[in-house]
Every structure is written in C-alpha cells, then in structure tokens.
Amino acid sequence: MASLDRTLIANLPLFSGLKPEELDALLSEAQSVRYPKGVTVFHQDAEARAFFVLLHGHLRVFKLTPDGQQVVVRFVVPGEVFGVAMAIGRTVYPGTAVAVADSIALQWPSAAWPRLAAAHPELANNTLQTVGARLQDMHTRVVEMATLEVERRIAHALLRLAQQAGRKVETGVTIDFPISRQDVAEMTGTTLHTVSRILSAWEARGLVESARQKITLRQPHQLMLLAEGTG
Amino acid sequence: MASLDRTLIANLPLFSGLKPEELDALLSEAQSVRYPKGVTVFHQDAEARAFFVLLHGHLRVFKLTPDGQQVVVRFVVPGEVFGVAMAIGRTVYPGTAVAVADSIALQWPSAAWPRLAAAHPELANNTLQTVGARLQDMHTRVVEMATLEVERRIAHALLRLAQQAGRKVETGVTIDFPISRQDVAEMTGTTLHTVSRILSAWEARGLVESARQKITLRQPHQLMLLAEGTG
DNA sequence: CGGTTGATTGACGGCGTTCAATCAGGGTGG
DNA sequence: CCACCCTGATTGAACGCCGTCAATCAACCG
Incomplete structure (x- = not known):
C-alpha cells in the first residue's frame, strides 16, 4: 500500500x-x-x-x-x-x-x-x-415534515442536496451523483409517484431539468421561493 | 447562596x-x-x-x-x-x-x-x-413520521414519554408532568383534533385514561402492540 | 362567578397515497 | 452491434386518512 x-x-x-x-x-x-x-x-x-x-x-x-x-x-x-x-x-x-x-x-x-x-x-x-x-439537520427535517406539505419538503430537500453536492453547469446546478425519484421520496417521507408528479410539474414550469437518476435545478432562486412558501 | x-x-x-x-x-x-x-x-x-x-x-x-x-x-x-x-x-x-x-x-x-x-x-x-x-432519537422520529400513520406515531410518542417520565400508579403508568393534546400533536406532526379523537377512541377501549393535561397508560403492552402494528 | 384555556365531536374536503398500466433508457449477453 | 430485459419514470383514476372549519363543552383560575 x-x-x-x-x-x-x-x-x-x-x-x-x-x-x-x-x-x-x-x-x-x-x-x-x-x-x-x-x-x-x-x-x-x-x-x-x-x-x-x-x-x-x-x-x-x-x-x-x-x-x-x-x-x-x-x-x-x-x-x-x-x-x-x-x-x-x-x-x-x-x-x-x-x-x-x-x-x-x-x-x-x-x-x-x-x-x-x-x-x-x-x-x-x-x-x-x-x-x-447533524442533530440540527434532523431537527429541521422533523420540523419540515411536521409543518410543510410535500411539494415544499421536496424543494427543501433538493436545495440542500444542491448545496452539499451541487455542480454548476450551463443550465443551472446539478446534483453530482445518481439520485432516483425513490431516493427523494425516501428523504421526504412521500412516495416516488408523488415525487415524479411534482418534478414533472416543475419541469413544465422550467424550474428543473430531470432525467434518469439525474436532477438539475435550473432556477434555484425560484425553488427557494417555493420552499419558503413565497412562491 | x-x-x-x-x-x-x-x-x-x-x-x-x-x-x-x-x-x-x-x-x-x-x-x-x-x-x-x-x-x-x-x-x-x-x-x-x-x-x-x-x-x-x-x-x-x-x-x-x-x-x-x-x-x-x-x-x-x-x-x-x-x-x-x-x-x-x-x-x-x-x-x-x-x-x-x-x-x-x-x-x-x-x-x-x-x-x-x-x-x-x-x-x-x-x-x-x-x-x-439525541441524534438517534431524531432519526427514529424521522423514520416514524415517514412511515407510520398518525395513530401509531402517537402510540410511540406516549410510550417514549412514559419511559422517560412515567410514574407507576394503581391504574397503570402516568406521564409525570402536564401535557396537552396540543403538545402531543406538536410531537407527532399532527393536529390536536386528531390527537383528541384518537385518545378518545383509546379511552373507550380502556387503553388509556386521560384528563386535562394528563395522560395515563392503562395497558402499555396493548399500546406497544398497536405501535408495532401488531395490535 | 365570569373568563380563559383545554378538550370533544361532527361535517366536509383535499392532498397525497394506492392501484394499475405504460413507457423509456441503458446495461448485458449473444 | 443489436435484441432483450430490468430498472426507473410517467401518468391516470379512485380512494381514504386526516386536516380544516366550526360549534360546544368542561375545568381551572383569579
């Protein structure tokens, strides 16, 4: 060695x-x-x-x-x-x-x-x-799960992923490892079906760009507004 | 001093x-x-x-x-x-x-x-x-919120409270400080209404005994089965 | 004894799960 | 290099848990 x-x-x-x-x-x-x-x-x-x-x-x-x-x-x-x-x-x-x-x-x-x-x-x-x-992180996660509806939880989760494992690309920020809808569902306490629906809707609005095991945030700021409930 | x-x-x-x-x-x-x-x-x-x-x-x-x-x-x-x-x-x-x-x-x-x-x-x-x-505790709480329906989350929450702040009384185990439906709701990510309904149902089945800011577990074992999904 | 805080219960509706079917991509083996 | 298959993703339809709205009631305190 x-x-x-x-x-x-x-x-x-x-x-x-x-x-x-x-x-x-x-x-x-x-x-x-x-x-x-x-x-x-x-x-x-x-x-x-x-x-x-x-x-x-x-x-x-x-x-x-x-x-x-x-x-x-x-x-x-x-x-x-x-x-x-x-x-x-x-x-x-x-x-x-x-x-x-x-x-x-x-x-x-x-x-x-x-x-x-x-x-x-x-x-x-x-x-x-x-x-x-990490304890703080779990606290905020509990708070989110207890108070936010699914769409906002997913927005928070993606923003956090982008922050800790994001890579800048031309079209925005992409999450730098393979991640499935199922993964996002298991992070946010929902089902892959709901995640899929929400990502599809966001894609239609131009907020994200997604493919198999791949998610890119095209408008992180808009997503933040959505996460905060302002959007 | x-x-x-x-x-x-x-x-x-x-x-x-x-x-x-x-x-x-x-x-x-x-x-x-x-x-x-x-x-x-x-x-x-x-x-x-x-x-x-x-x-x-x-x-x-x-x-x-x-x-x-x-x-x-x-x-x-x-x-x-x-x-x-x-x-x-x-x-x-x-x-x-x-x-x-x-x-x-x-x-x-x-x-x-x-x-x-x-x-x-x-x-x-x-x-x-x-x-x-504490980190472990929060992990299990996240897991519970992500996978269990409200009734089982409440059962887990009460059992945990009884374990750390329970006092044996004739009729079972009572939680040794004032705790409201609202408190339980805020622990489990639900509303006081739902907590109230569920506690009422449990009281009818003889599982618990409750009053204003007071909860006593009459059949902790039955509650455990319910929490595990076996009951 | 009035006021305030906590609890109960009913009715309604919606968010999100569940069930189900289809589709697409990508790796593998021939 | 193509055909196959498996995994991941999409989307529709229907149901149901539980949150929301609302009204009433009971207990405790000053």
Missing part, C-alpha cells in the same frame, strides 16, 4: 486544529479502501468495527424499517466522517451505507477511537461539532 | 468518570436557578449565554416556524444536560425551553465550556454520547 499524504486530510473539519505530526500519526493507522458503486460499506445492526472518512465519491445512508421500508438518513459527501457509532457509544451501526458512486474512504478500527480521542482532544471536539450539526 | 452538594450531580451521565475533586471544582462555578412553571429558560435564536443541567422539574423544548407553528423537539427530564449550543459550535439557542413544571437547574456560562472541556476530557466525551443519543 502506498503511504498516505497528509494533505489528503489536513483541511477536513474532523482534523482541524491538529499538528502535522499528529496527522501523520493518525494516517499511519488508517487504511484506505475502495468501494465501487453499489457496494455496501456497512450494514445496519452489524457490529461497528470501524469508523470512516470519505475521500471521494458519495454514499447513501438509510434505515430499514421492520416492514421493509427504507428511509434515507443522509448522503455522505467527500470530507465527511461516517460510521462513528463507537464515538457516540453504540456498538452497532444504526443504518446502512451504500456507495452510489465509486468511492474511496479512510478507515480506522473503532477500537482505536478511545485512545485516539484521548491522545487528540480536538478529535472528540470536532466530532461533537459534526454530530451536533 | 448555599453551597452545592456533590452528590447532586455525581451520578449524572454528563459527569460520569469524574473524580470527586473535579465535581467540586465544577460545582464551585455552577449557579443554581429556579424556574417556576410557565417561565422561559431560554429563547430560540437568543445568544447562548449558558448551558444547563436540570435537577428537578420538566422542560418543554420547541422550535417555532416562520409562520408561527410550534414543533416540540423534546421534553427535558431531571439529570439531563440542555442548552449545550456552545459545545456543538452554535452561538445561539436553536430552540426555546419552557418550564412545564416548577424546575431547578444548574447553569454554567457558555464561555467556560472550552476550558472545562479541556480540563475534563470526560465532559466532552459524555456530551458526545448524549448528543449522539
């Missing part, structure tokens, strides 16, 4: 405040793993053997209900930590992570977490910030 | 792993405050001056939407930390906390958090566990 360059991780939030030597020490214990598109990184309820940092690609994290329905928890974008079950006191993963594009991640054994966190207090602190931010 | 006894906080999760001297040091900086029923502890979007531990009573934490709707985030029970905005990197409180019963809390200035967390690494770690647990 080629040795890992510290510049790979120097600017990631998880490692902010760490000295170069500390980065090197951490990297020396890390293992780099490729996850081709479609592959499962870890399974819900499986023993949490490792925690990860995504270097490249995109993951879809979801929960499976007893009756087989899926709910998308989030999409992991490059630079993010994921699978931090151990850090928050869990022994199993609370969800399943699947690569929706060819991906590369660094991983550390979960067992190493207590030692690493003790040796580098910034690590625990940065993780606390990250988990806190 | 009377000096605070370390046994007040020795067994709280936030302080687990700390030595007696450390507890005393922390207590010497703490301030004890009373919040009579109905009083607001802090306001959404206000500067996060302090973080807290609830010693006695119950708080209702909620978010207010732009159009004035409220969504209940959680109820704080004795022993819990709350208002930890600073620890998760926020400068303002993301929600409003109101005492639903006469309450007592310890508080520390937010500004002291970085120093305290550095001096007592367990503090950061324990907070990470707590915030992680």
Whole structure:
C-alpha cells in the first residue's frame, strides 16, 4: 500500500486544529479502501468495527424499517466522517451505507477511537461539532415534515442536496451523483409517484431539468421561493 | 447562596468518570436557578449565554416556524444536560425551553465550556454520547413520521414519554408532568383534533385514561402492540 | 362567578397515497 | 452491434386518512 499524504486530510473539519505530526500519526493507522458503486460499506445492526472518512465519491445512508421500508438518513459527501457509532457509544451501526458512486474512504478500527480521542482532544471536539450539526439537520427535517406539505419538503430537500453536492453547469446546478425519484421520496417521507408528479410539474414550469437518476435545478432562486412558501 | 452538594450531580451521565475533586471544582462555578412553571429558560435564536443541567422539574423544548407553528423537539427530564449550543459550535439557542413544571437547574456560562472541556476530557466525551443519543432519537422520529400513520406515531410518542417520565400508579403508568393534546400533536406532526379523537377512541377501549393535561397508560403492552402494528 | 384555556365531536374536503398500466433508457449477453 | 430485459419514470383514476372549519363543552383560575 502506498503511504498516505497528509494533505489528503489536513483541511477536513474532523482534523482541524491538529499538528502535522499528529496527522501523520493518525494516517499511519488508517487504511484506505475502495468501494465501487453499489457496494455496501456497512450494514445496519452489524457490529461497528470501524469508523470512516470519505475521500471521494458519495454514499447513501438509510434505515430499514421492520416492514421493509427504507428511509434515507443522509448522503455522505467527500470530507465527511461516517460510521462513528463507537464515538457516540453504540456498538452497532444504526443504518446502512451504500456507495452510489465509486468511492474511496479512510478507515480506522473503532477500537482505536478511545485512545485516539484521548491522545487528540480536538478529535472528540470536532466530532461533537459534526454530530451536533447533524442533530440540527434532523431537527429541521422533523420540523419540515411536521409543518410543510410535500411539494415544499421536496424543494427543501433538493436545495440542500444542491448545496452539499451541487455542480454548476450551463443550465443551472446539478446534483453530482445518481439520485432516483425513490431516493427523494425516501428523504421526504412521500412516495416516488408523488415525487415524479411534482418534478414533472416543475419541469413544465422550467424550474428543473430531470432525467434518469439525474436532477438539475435550473432556477434555484425560484425553488427557494417555493420552499419558503413565497412562491 | 448555599453551597452545592456533590452528590447532586455525581451520578449524572454528563459527569460520569469524574473524580470527586473535579465535581467540586465544577460545582464551585455552577449557579443554581429556579424556574417556576410557565417561565422561559431560554429563547430560540437568543445568544447562548449558558448551558444547563436540570435537577428537578420538566422542560418543554420547541422550535417555532416562520409562520408561527410550534414543533416540540423534546421534553427535558431531571439529570439531563440542555442548552449545550456552545459545545456543538452554535452561538445561539436553536430552540426555546419552557418550564412545564416548577424546575431547578444548574447553569454554567457558555464561555467556560472550552476550558472545562479541556480540563475534563470526560465532559466532552459524555456530551458526545448524549448528543449522539439525541441524534438517534431524531432519526427514529424521522423514520416514524415517514412511515407510520398518525395513530401509531402517537402510540410511540406516549410510550417514549412514559419511559422517560412515567410514574407507576394503581391504574397503570402516568406521564409525570402536564401535557396537552396540543403538545402531543406538536410531537407527532399532527393536529390536536386528531390527537383528541384518537385518545378518545383509546379511552373507550380502556387503553388509556386521560384528563386535562394528563395522560395515563392503562395497558402499555396493548399500546406497544398497536405501535408495532401488531395490535 | 365570569373568563380563559383545554378538550370533544361532527361535517366536509383535499392532498397525497394506492392501484394499475405504460413507457423509456441503458446495461448485458449473444 | 443489436435484441432483450430490468430498472426507473410517467401518468391516470379512485380512494381514504386526516386536516380544516366550526360549534360546544368542561375545568381551572383569579
């Protein structure tokens, strides 16, 4: 295995405040793993053997209900930590992570977490910030689901996706990984049918441009108005 | 001000792993405050001056939407930390906390958090566990809202309340603080009308016993079956 | 004892799910 | 390179859960 360059991780939030030597020490214990598109990184309820940092690609994290329905928890974008079950006191993963594009991640054994966190207090602190931010995200999601009708929820979801995984193109901003109607439905608590209908309507109005597993926002500002209820 | 006894906080999760001297040091900086029923502890979007531990009573934490709707985030029970905005990197409180019963809390200035967390690494770690647990809670709430019909969501909500704030009485388990239909509605993303109808139906079946701001579960097990979809 | 807050219940309607059928794209194997 | 097939998407029709509107009632407080 080629040795890992510290510049790979120097600017990631998880490692902010760490000295170069500390980065090197951490990297020396890390293992780099490729996850081709479609592959499962870890399974819900499986023993949490490792925690990860995504270097490249995109993951879809979801929960499976007893009756087989899926709910998308989030999409992991490059630079993010994921699978931090151990850090928050869990022994199993609370969800399943699947690569929706060819991906590369660094991983550390979960067992190493207590030692690493003790040796580098910034690590625990940065993780606390990250988990806190995710908690906020889930709060706003609950608020949206409790108060907004489906169309506005979908608008919010797409805008958020565009913000964290958007790529500018001539016609607007496109979501930079394959995403289906079903995915959007599982993010917003509705059905793919309703999502399809709404996207069709938006397409007719020129707000978005969509194809198989692909969504481009042509008029993000208009969508924002719609999301806010002003449109 | 009377000096605070370390046994007040020795067994709280936030302080687990700390030595007696450390507890005393922390207590010497703490301030004890009373919040009579109905009083607001802090306001959404206000500067996060302090973080807290609830010693006695119950708080209702909620978010207010732009159009004035409220969504209940959680109820704080004795022993819990709350208002930890600073620890998760926020400068303002993301929600409003109101005492639903006469309450007592310890508080520390937010500004002291970085120093305290550095001096007592367990503090950061324990907070990470707590915030992680809350994240899990919100995940399950999102899953429920996305997949379950209202009746089952309400069943889950009441069972959770009974678990964290239940008191055994002759006729079953009662929720140990004043809670209205409106509160339950704001927890489950529905309306007080629907909650009222469902509770009435349950009361007719002998599952619960309810009065003004009061709910008692007479057959928790039956309710569980209903929540699981088995009933 | 009046006023206010919380709860109950009925009627109605609509948003969104459910059921169903069809279509299109794109990868795979021959 | 074409034919096939499977997955994802579209769209119509009908139903039903639950939100909205509205009126009444009961409990608690000052």
